[in-house]
Amino acid sequence: xxxxxxxxxxxxxxxxxxxxxxxxxxxxxxxxxxxxxxxxxxxxxxxxxxxxxxxxxxxxxxxxxxxxxxxxxxxxxxxxxxxxxxxxxxxxxxxxxxxxxxxxxxxxxxxxxxxxxxxxxxxxxxxxxxxxxxxxxxxxxxxxxxxxxxxxxxxxxxxxxxxxxxxxxxxxxxxxxxxxxxxxxxxxxxxxxxxxxxxxxxxxxxxxxxxxxxxxxxxxxxxxxxxxx
Amino acid sequence: xxxxxxxxxxxxxxxxxxxxxxxxxxxxxxxxxxxxxxxxxxxxxxxxxxxxxxxxxxxxxxxxxxxxxxxxxxxxxxxxxxxxxxxxxxxxxxxxxxxxxxxxxxxxxxxxxxxxxxxxxxxxxxxxxxxxxxxxxxxxxxxxxxxxxxxxxxxxxxxxxxxxxxxxxxxxxxxxxxxxxxxxxxxxxxxxxxxxxxxxxxxxxxxxxxxxxxxxxxxxxxxxxxxxxxxxxxxxxxxxxxxxxxxxxxxxxxxxxxxxxxxxxxxxxxxxxxxxxxxxxxxxxxxxxxxxxxxxxxxxxxxxxxxxxxxxxxxxxxxxxxxxxxxxxxxxxxxxxxxxxxxxxxxxxxxxxxxxxxxxxxxxxxxxxxxxxxxxxxxxxx
Ligand SMILES: Nc1ncnc2c1ncn2[C@@H]1O[C@H](COP(=O)(O)OP(=O)(O)O)[C@@H](O)[C@H]1O
Ligand SMILES: [Mg+2]
Numbered sequence: 001x002x003x004x005x006x007x008x009x010x011x012x013x014x015x016x017x018x019x020x021x022x023x024x025x026x027x028x029x030x031x032x033x034x035x036x037x038x039x040x041x042x043x044x045x046x047x048x049x050x051x052x053x054x055x056x057x058x059x060x061x062x063x064x065x066x067x068x069x070x071x072x073x074x075x076x077x078x079x080x081x082x083x084x085x086x087x088x089x090x091x092x093x094x095x096x097x098x099x100x101x102x103x104x105x106x107x108x109x110x111x112x113x114x115x116x117x118x119x120x121x122x123x124x125x126x127x128x129x130x131x132x133x134x135x136x137x138x139x140x141x142x143x144x145x146x147x148x149x150x151x152x153x154x155x156x157x158x159x160x161x162x163x164x165x166x167x168x169x170x171x172x173x174x175x176x177x178x179x180x181x182x183x184x185x186x187x188x189x190x191x192x193x194x195x196x197x198x199x200x201x202x203x204x205x206x207x208x209x210x211x212x213x214x215x216x217x218x219x220x221x222x223x224x225x226x227x228x229x
Numbered sequence: 230x231x232x233x234x235x236x237x238x239x240x241x242x243x244x245x246x247x248x249x250x251x252x253x254x255x256x257x258x259x260x261x262x263x264x265x266x267x268x269x270x271x272x273x274x275x276x277x278x279x280x281x282x283x284x285x286x287x288x289x290x291x292x293x294x295x296x297x298x299x300x301x302x303x304x305x306x307x308x309x310x311x312x313x314x315x316x317x318x319x320x321x322x323x324x325x326x327x328x329x330x331x332x333x334x335x336x337x338x339x340x341x342x343x344x345x346x347x348x349x350x351x352x353x354x355x356x357x358x359x360x361x362x363x364x365x366x367x368x369x370x371x372x373x374x375x376x377x378x379x380x381x382x383x384x385x386x387x388x389x390x391x392x393x394x395x396x397x398x399x400x401x402x403x404x405x406x407x408x409x410x411x412x413x414x415x416x417x418x419x420x421x422x423x424x425x426x427x428x429x430x431x432x433x434x435x436x437x438x439x440x441x442x443x444x445x446x447x448x449x450x451x452x453x454x455x456x457x458x459x460x461x462x463x464x465x466x467x468x469x470x471x472x473x474x475x476x477x478x479x480x481x482x483x484x485x486x487x488x489x490x491x492x493x494x495x496x497x498x499x500x501x502x503x504x505x506x507x508x509x510x511x512x513x514x515x516x517x518x519x520x521x522x523x524x525x526x527x528x529x530x531x532x533x534x535x536x537x538x539x540x541x542x543x544x545x546x547x548x549x550x551x552x553x554x555x556x557x558x559x560x561x562x563x564x565x566x567x568x569x570x571x572x573x574x575x576x577x578x579x580x581x582x583x584x585x586x587x588x589x590x591x592x593x594x595x596x597x598x599x600x601x602x603x604x605x606x607x608x609x610x611x
Contacts (some may be wrong), residue, residue: 045606045610046606047610049606051606052522054522054605054606054609055604055605055606075526077528078521078524078527079524081522081523081524082523082525083524087522087523089519089609093515093516093519093522093609095516095519095520096242096516097235097238097239097241097242098234098235098238102232102234106520106522106523106525107524109230109231109232110523110524110525116364154523154598154604158524
C-alpha cells in the first residue's frame with residue numbers, strides 16, 4: 001500500500017537547510033495499522049505529511065496505492081488526497097462554524113454524490129463512531145473525545161484506503177483515547193484500512209500491529225516487544 | 230465548492246468585525262450613491278433647463294451670465310420683426326423680454342433667502358411652454374409667482390410662499406399670486422415678477438435678454454445672422470441649451486471634486502477592508518489548511534472567502550440603498566442658480582451596486598491570497 005524508497009525531505013530555513021528526513025525506506029502493506037514513535041522533532045509529522053500528500057519529498061519515490069505521488073502537482077495532490085487519504089489531527093481541526101454532520105459531510109461535497117447519498121454516508125460514519133445523537137452539535141458543544149470521533153468520521157466518510165493520524169490521542173484522557181484506538185483498530189481489521197499513526201504514547205502504539213521508531217530522520221529497527229498482531 | 234452557509238456563518242463569527250465591514254461598505258456605497266445622484270441631478274436640471282428651440286439674445290460679452298447682460302428694452306420688438314422663423318401663437322410672436330436678477334426675498338416671519346428673480350411679460354409662457362401654473366395666477370404688478378422649488382433655493386418654509394402670502398423683495402412688499410411648475414428645470418426654483426417691477430427692483434432701464442422660441446431648432450442661423458448684422462445692438466445669439474450646457478461645464482470642477490472625494494474615501498475604505506478581512510482570514514489559516522488537507526482546492530477556498538466578503542458588502546449596499554431611498558431620494562438641493570432634485574434612479578442604484586460588488590471583491594482578494602499562500606504543512610501547524 002505504501003512504499004517509500006530513499007525519500008528525503010529538506011526545508012530551506014534562511015541560509016541553511018534543515019533535513020528532517022534522509023534516505024528513508026518504508027513499506028506498509030494494505031490493512032496494516034502502523035504506529036510511528038519518536039522524540040519531538042524527529043520528523044514524524046514530516047513523514048506523515050509526505051505519506052498523505054500534504055507535502056512532497058525533496059527526492060525519492062513514494063508509491064501509494066500504485067501511484068507515485070512524489071512528482072504529483074499541487075492540483076493532482078489535492079484531488080488525490082480527497083480520494084485516498086483521511087487525515088486525523090491531534091487537535092481535531094474541526095470547522096467551528098459547522099455542525100458535526102456538516103463537518104463530516106465536507107469531504108463528500110467535493111464528490112458527485114447526491115444530497116441523499118451524502119446524508120446516508122454521513123449518518124453511517126457518525127453511527128460508526130457512535131455520535132449519531134450529536135450530529136447537530138457544533139464542535140464547541142462536544143467534548144474532546146467526541147470532537148476526535150467526529151474528525152475520524154470526517155476522515156472516513158469518503159471511504160479512503162489510507163488513514164493517517166498525527167497524535168490522535170495526544171490531547172485526550174485515557175478513556176477517550178482507548179475509545180479512539182479501538183475505533184482505529186476496528187477500521188484496520190474490519191474495513192481493511194491502512195493506518196499510519198504517530199504517537200508519543202507507548203500504550204497507544206500498543207494498539208497498532210507494528211511500531212517503528214524515528215530518530216533524527218532515520219527509521220530504527222522495530223521493537224518486537226511492542227508488536228501485537 | 231464550499232457551501233454558502235460556511236461563508237455566511239463565518240461572517241457571524243466576529244460580530245464587531247462584521248459590523249465594521251457592513252458599516253464601512255455601506256458608508257462607501259452611500260457616498261457613491263450620493264455623489265452619483267447629486268452630479269446626475271445637477272446635470273439633469275441644467276440639461277433640461279435649456280430648450281434647443283429657444284434662442285437667447287443677450288449683450289455681447291455676457292455669454293456666461295444673463296444677469297450681467299444689458300440690452301435695450303426695445304430689442305423685443307426689433308427681434309420679432311428682424312428674425313425669421315420665430316414661432317407664433319394666435320399671431321403673437323414667441324419673444325420674451327426678460328430681466329434676470331439675483332436678490333433677496335424675505336417672508337412674513339422675516340426669514341430671508343437669495344434666489345433668481347425673472348421679470349417677465351405673459352409672453353414668457355409662449356417661450357417657456359413647460360411652465361404651468363399649479364395654483365393662483367400669473368403675476369401682475371406688485372405680485373410674484375414662485376416656482377415649485379423656490380422655497381428650497383431661498384431656504385424658507387414652503388408655506389411662506391403660498392398664493393396670497395406677503396413677501397418683501399429687497400424693500401418692496403409683494404403678494405404671491407401663484408405657484409408654477411416647470412418640471413426638471415431651474416425655472417422651478419425661480420421667482421417670476423412683472424417685467425416693470427423688476428426694472429424698479431433692479432434699478433435698471435435695460436433688460437437682460439430676449440428669448441425667442443423658434444419654429445424649428447434648425448432656425449438658429451437666422452437669429453445668429455440677425456445678431457451679427459445688427460452691430461449697433463452689440464448682441465450675441467445663444468441657444469438656450471448651449472447656455473445651460475456652458476453653465477453645466479462651469480460646475481464640472483465641483484462635480485470632479487465630489488468624485489475625487491468619494492474616490493479617496495472609497496480607496497481608504499478598501500485599504501481598511503484589507504486589514505479587517507486580513508485579520509478575519511488570518512485567524513483561520515489552520516482551518517483553511519485543514520480544508521485543503523481534506524481535498525478542497527485553493528480556488529474553492531478563495532471563492533468562499535470572496536463570497537464571505539461579498540455577502541458583507543452586499544448587506545452594506547442594501548443598508549446604503551435603504552438609507553439613500555429614505556434620506557436622499559426626492560430631496561431638493563439648492564445650488565447657485567436654483568435647486569435640483571436628487572433621485573435614486575436605476576442608474577444611481579446600479580452605481581451603488583457595482584461599488585458594493587467591487588468593494589467585496591477587491592477588499593477580499595489580497596487578504597485571501599495572502600492567507601492561502603503559506604505551504605500546507607506550515608499552515609497546518611499554526
Ligand atoms: N515547514 C518547515 N520548515 C522548516 N523546518 C521544518 C518544517 N517542518 C518541519 N521542520 C523541521 O523538521 C524537523 C522535524 O519536524 P516534525 O516532522 O514536525 O517533527 P515531529 O513531528 O517528529 O515532532 C524539526 O526540526 C522541524 O523544525
Ligand atoms: Mg509532530
